[in-house]
Amino acid sequence: MAVVRIENVSRWFGNVVAVNDVSIDITPGITGLLGPNGAGKSTLIHMMSGFLPPSDGAVTLDGEVIWRNADAYRRIGLVPETESTYEFLDGREFVRANAELQGLPDPGAATERALETVEMTAAADRPVGTYSKGMRQRVKMASALVHDPAVLLLDEPFNGMDPRQRLHLMELLRRMGEEGRTVLFSSHILEEVEQLASHIEVIVAGRHAASGDFRRIRRLMTNRPHRYLIRSSDDRALAAALIADPCTQGLELDPTEQALKVEAVDFHRFAERLPALARERGIRLLTVSPSDESLESVFSYLVSA
Template sequence: MNTVELAGVSRWYGNVVAVNDVTLSIGPGLTGLLGPNGAGKTTVLHLMAGLLAPSQGQVVIGGEPAWANPAVYRKLGLVTERESVPGFLTAWEFVLASAKLHKLPDPAAAARAALETVDLRDAQDRRISGYSKGMRQRSRVAAALVHDPDVLLLDEPFNGMDPRQRMHMMELLDGMAEQGRTIVFSSHILEEVEQLSGTVQVIVAGRLAASGDYRHIRRLMTTRPHVFTIASSDDRLLATALMGEPSVSGVSIAEAGLQVHTSDYGAFTRALAKIARARGVRLTTILPSDESLEKVFSYLVTT
């Protein structure tokens, strides 16, 4: 099974706690590990990859312990944040060396397949030192994929990429996830996670602040207000009616329509249609205006 599981995992360095009692389970598909710089994302990934021993708790990859278990690397691939690609090698030489290190039965065939996956076959004989940032990153992904792992971990994979390179990498990761791989990538850029993955693990100050679909997480935050933009056939009539709804804390009329503040997502969404129908008002737009990942993240950090 290609699952990644952390059970009560902590990691500390002297008096500094980098990761504090994190428990999570990640299965096939794309999962974003989200948090500000210094939140502990890299430490969590290194624990998953078996590069660090947990000070407390257990990390399991596909049913096997990650730490002090070289066999786990048969099913695991890692792309670190720091570039450590020898520029004097070609992509072919680099990926082939990785295949040989894994002692694959046909390293040349595996290297060709990995380079094909990341669309580097045409440039495989050029030295990596002459590659763009995006191409260097793809060569590193190819080396991590050469043994066809079930689990792929990537630390800030989009750093330094231009928009075209970022889009290509997103398409690549999305395609691999559809094949059934478990892919975990870290990022502090909210838009990257929002575009690529509906599932997030939010790390704040070394703790798991939230886990799951970011829209669902937002709706569970009942102590925070929700804001909707609503357009209708008669905004003024609807605004007057909504002011009498207990779940509505405020209504204002803007150019895009009504801005409605509510403290109870479920109660409001259930009442809205009934109120509009009773007043003979036709609803044309209902848009939660604060459900972007950026809003969710800011709420989690300040809670």
């Protein structure tokens, strides 16, 4: 049972606060670290993997501080975001070098096991420099798994992967979680986290915005007020109909944009009622577009939730 504990951790770079008083326990199973780009996810992973000291607070693995503790790497497998590996090595040489650096008694056997786990045995004799993004990610996984670590940290592992490669890596990570490893991966894509992690930690602007079961967070996200921009054949009549329905809480007729701005509080009801109300009143809907669907605004809502 390996637990990575982030305790009241802050990290600043000059005047910029990258991580602000975050406390999280990463326990066995799969945890998704979700947040928009620049939220502080990589900074947290760098601290968890011993590549950045916290400015304040402590990051520990089973009670031991990770920063400047080379022995911690016997229990940590790291899949960094960086694309670069030792391009002149072939896949097998690369994984074997990692096995040797771990000081394993039989690095050859460990290498073959790790290559089999990620299904890269067939391509293991090709130079890493010739690998596709997905193959590269798998061989990086093999290098992180070669010493059978209790903790696996992955920084944006799905970036740039095609759907097939993504599914394959998800299956692999699921297996790692089921085996009792502590698996943490970061992502800025909600759907990736939804498909893989039952437990989620959300980071927004360096702050710990939400934590827990995916469904709870998803509910928070879907229940937040949604803003829409609507153009119709009769905006004023549509506004009167919508404000009378409990699915909305605010309306604004915008003369400059010649549109109706609606704040919906019940997303599902709004999606059902809007076309029905328009049909009942003989109003033609010309434009219905969400105006705050960016991930940042979704996350921002979570911060204030």
